[in-house]
Amino acid sequence: xxxxxxxxxxxxxxxxxxxxxxxxxxxxxxxxxxxxxxxxxxxxxxxxxxxxxxxxxxxxxxxxxxxxxxxxxxxxxxxxxxxxxxxxxxxxxxxxxxxxxxxxxxxxxxxx
Numbered sequence: 001x002x003x004x005x006x007x008x009x010x011x012x013x014x015x016x017x018x019x020x021x022x023x024x025x026x027x028x029x030x031x032x033x034x035x036x037x038x039x040x041x042x043x044x045x046x047x048x049x050x051x052x053x054x055x056x057x058x059x060x061x062x063x064x065x066x067x068x069x070x071x072x073x074x075x076x077x078x079x080x081x082x083x084x085x086x087x088x089x090x091x092x093x094x095x096x097x098x099x100x101x102x103x104x105x106x107x108x109x110x111x112x
Contacts, residue, residue, distance in 0.1 A: 006103045007047050013096050014040040020085050020093075028084055036075035043068045047104075055111060062108040069104060073097050 017040060021033035043065055050061035073094065080090040 004051075006100060006107065007044065007051070009096060009100045009103065010040060010044045010047060013093060013100070014044065016089075016093060016096075020079075020089060024084055028082070032075055032078050032082075032084070036072060036079070039068055039072040039075060043072065050107075058111040059108060062104060062111065066101065066104050066108065069097060069101050073101075 014037070017033075017036050021029055021037060024033045046061050046065040046068065050058045050065065053061060076090055076093050076097065079085045080087065
């Protein structure tokens with residue numbers, strides 16, 4: 001059931017990022033905004049794939065998901081450093097991404 005929670009959390013963060021990207025300047029929307037959205041969509045795909053994969057094959061998907069999560073966290077830090085978004089919003093997103101990381105780590109340990 002934990003994997004379902006991870007998928008829901010990623011979906012929540014994706015929706016927040018989409019709203020955030022609407023407010024970005026055009027150039028930043030097409031670079032860091034697009035990359036953050038794409039990373040979250042890929043993360044969502046990896047989580048769903050891991051959910052449906054046989055137990056012996058879940059670990060590689062989860063490793064990729066954890067790495068992709070770290071990339072997404074980097075995108076949020078870029079937005080924060082360049083003052084493209086409200087600090088409070090970025091910190092809330094980072095907190096949710098940290099929670100997703102803990103969930104993915106726990107899921108990975110359970111299948112390892």
